[in-house]
Amino acid sequence: MGRRSFFFKDYVAHLVLIVCAFALAGVVFCYQMSSYALHAKQTELRTTVQSLAEQSKLLEGTDSDVIRQIYMLSIARVAKEDELTVLITDADGNIEMGAKPDGTTYTLPGYHISAEVVAEMHKNGSYASVGSLGVLSESSFYTVGTCVKDDNGDADLMIFVSTQDPNSAGVVRHSTQTLVLIMLVTLVVMLVISFMISQHVTRPLKTIAAAAKEFAGGNFDVRVPEDNRCYEIDELAVSFNNMARDLDQLEELTRGFISNVSHEFKTPMTTIGGFVDGMIDGTIPLDQRDKYLKIIAEETKRLSRMVNRMLDAAKIQSGELILSPAPFDFTEMTAQILLSFEQKIEKKKLDVQCDLEERLTVMGDRDHLYRVVYNLTDNAVKFIEDGGTLRLKVHQEGQLCVFAISNTGIGISAEDLPHVFDRFYKTDRSRSMDKTGAGLGLYIVKNIINLHGGEISVRSGGGETEFEFTLPLASEQNRQNNA
Numbered sequence: 001m002g003r004r005s006f007f008f009k010d011y012v013a014h015l016v017l018i019v020c021a022f023a024l025a026g027v028v029f030c031y032q033m034s035s036y037a038l039h040a041k042q043t044e045l046r047t048t049v050q051s052l053a054e055q056s057k058l059l060e061g062t063d064s065d066v067i068r069q070i071y072m073l074s075i076a077r078v079a080k081e082d083e084l085t086v087l088i089t090d091a092d093g094n095i096e097m098g099a100k101p102d103g104t105t106y107t108l109p110g111y112h113i114s115a116e117v118v119a120e121m122h123k124n125g126s127y128a129s130v131g132s133l134g135v136l137s138e139s140s141f142y143t144v145g146t147c148v149k150d151d152n153g154d155a156d157l158m159i160f161v162s163t164q165d166p167n168s169a170g171v172v173r174h175s176t177q178t179l180v181l182i183m184l185v186t187l188v189v190m191l192v193i194s195f196m197i198s199q200h201v202t203r204p205l206k207t208i209a210a211a212a213k214e215f216a217g218g219n220f221d222v223r224v225p226e227d228n229r230c231y232e233i234d235e236l237a238v239s240f241n242n243m244a245r246d247l248d249q250l251e252e253l254t255r256g257f258i259s260n261v262s263h264e265f266k267t268p269m270t271t272i273g274g275f276v277d278g279m280i281d282g283t284i285p286l287d288q289r290d291k292y293l294k295i296i297a298e299e300t301k302r303l304s305r306m307v308n309r310m311l312d313a314a315k316i317q318s319g320e321l322i323l324s325p326a327p328f329d330f331t332e333m334t335a336q337i338l339l340s341f342e343q344k345i346e347k348k349k350l351d352v353q354c355d356l357e358e359r360l361t362v363m364g365d366r367d368h369l370y371r372v373v374y375n376l377t378d379n380a381v382k383f384i385e386d387g388g389t390l391r392l393k394v395h396q397e398g399q400l401c402v403f404a405i406s407n408t409g410i411g412i413s414a415e416d417l418p419h420v421f422d423r424f425y426k427t428d429r430s431r432s433m434d435k436t437g438a439g440l441g442l443y444i445v446k447n448i449i450n451l452h453g454g455e456i457s458v459r460s461g462g463g464e465t466e467f468e469f470t471l472p473l474a475s476e477q478n479r480q481n482n483a
Contacts, residue, residue: 010202014194022183026176033175041163042128045144048082049161053148056088056157068097075099087133087160093118096157113160121147121158133160204233208240220248268299310440323365323451327474330362330369330401334394337373341381348386355393360401363474364452372445373403376467379441380407383465391466399473400454406466412458420458421446 055074075086080103087098093113099105112118113133121127127145145160207224214222223244226237275292278284284292315321334356345352362369380390388408395402412420421442449456449469456469 011195011198014198015191018187018190018194022187026179026183029179030176042144045084045161045163046126046128046146048078048084049144049146049159052078052086052159052161053146056148056159072097072099072105076103076105079103083163085162087113087162089113089158089160091122091154091156091158093121093158101163113158117145118158121145125149127160133162201233204237208237211240211244215244215247220244220251268303271299272296321368321447321451323368325364325452326366327361327363328366329359330403330471331356331358331360331394333366333370334373334392334403337370337377338392340374341377344381345390348381348384348388350381350384350387351389353389353391355391355395357395360394360396361474362401362471364471365448368448369452369471372448372469375441375445376405380405380465380467383407384409396473397470400470401473402468402470404466404468406464408464411463411465412460417458417460421456 052075055071075088075097076099078084079086079099079101083101085098085100087095089095089112093115095107095109095111095113097105097107117127117133125147127143129143133143143160143162145158148157148159204225211222211224223241224237226234226241275284275296279289279292338352338354377392384390384407391404391406393402393404446456449471453472454470456467458465458467460466
């Protein structure tokens with residue numbers, strides 16, 4: 001089956017439900033009307049048949065033709081007044097006499113009621129149904145019968161009264177026709193209302209679908225209304241707009257990243273190419289070559305670091321970054337990293353305040369965590385003013401190792417603070433002070449910490465910026481296994 005729109009499916013679902021509901025209501029109504037008419041008529045016939053049963057006592061113990069004539073006149077009068085068919089049978093169901101709705105009486109020797117009716121009469125003493133009793137010319141008769149018993153409790157004779165009652169049938173038919181007309185009118189109105197409701201419900205979805213097509217075409221400025229008076233659709237619209245903003249931001253960051261990377265790669269490659277050409281053509285004298293070779297080596301290392309960062313970011317995004325966790329002394333590693341910045345610290349004449357709790361063993365990948373601490377320390381030293389204060393603290397909180405590093409300086413703006421861990425994001429401050437980054441460092445840091453089961457946060461204010469993260473401590477068993 002071909003695909004159908006949500007509007008089509010929603011409208012068809014409403015249509016089926018409405019039609020089924022109306023059909024069920026019509027069937028129940030017709031059944032109730034028919035049952036009511038049958039019950040009312042049978043109650044009326046029971047009264048008549050009981051009256052005839054009382055009169056039949058005149059026939060007990062007598063063979064008088066006069067009494068039989070009187071009785072036949074009596075049932076003929078009842079049959080004519082009530083437009084009934086009356087049948088009098090013996091205990092075996094053989095018809096002895098009867099009366100027609102026009103008041104004429106007759107006898108039907110050799111005719112008898114069906115065996116099923118006779119058996120029910122003997123069993124229950126009465127009978128009520130719709131049918132022909134096996135002898136009437138029409139099958140749609142309302143029929144009621146009673147069994148007249150003698151003094152010994154045995155069946156003496158049976159009396160049946162039947163009527164077609166066209167008035168009741170007409171009332172039921174007229175009521176059914178009226179109901180069908182009302183249902184058809186209501187059905188049309190409900191279908192129109194359902195059509196309008198389905199359009200109203202699906203309109204926001206069509207808007208979102210149209211916006212998605214705009215996104216596919218590269219237009220990330222489109223937004224969808226978030227006030228649709230429907231919680232689920234409003235939630236979808238909010239999520240859709242958030243996605244649009246993220247895509248727009250990612251597109252902008254990607255363009256910035258490409259621009260930054262192009263610039264970052266171009267600068268060292270130009271430097272390397274220029275110095276190599278100078279050595280080849282003799283512009284750079286032999287006694288100066290070692291100096292420029294060191295510069296080339298530094299630029300090469302910088303290119304290597306940038307490539308490694310981009311590869312790590314790609315691995316993180318694809319979920320392919322592999323950790324090799326093992327217990328190690330986090331405090332000792334932090335101290336080694338701090339010592340490696342000794343020259344930069346002395347050059348800027350920084351005031352370093354350290355609070356390192358000894359022998360904090362964490363469970364993690366030492367190489368990746370080394371890069372995390374190194375990156376945060378490098379940023380702190382890079383963006384601190386000369387003579388500023390660098391604070392570094394490592395301590396235990398419960399089963400966690402907490403690392404915090406802060407530096408004085410201009411800090412990070414409140415606008416940039418929520419995005420410092422985003423991929424490719426570079427703040428205005430870093431663009432002006434850091435010419436060697438591509439906005440991947442803190443993105444990689446955050447993901448490495450998260451992969452270790454830790455959390456990282458940043459705060460900036462009052463002329464100070466602080467980064468803090470947590471790592472799970474190694475268990476005693478892991479320490480012993482590693483010993």
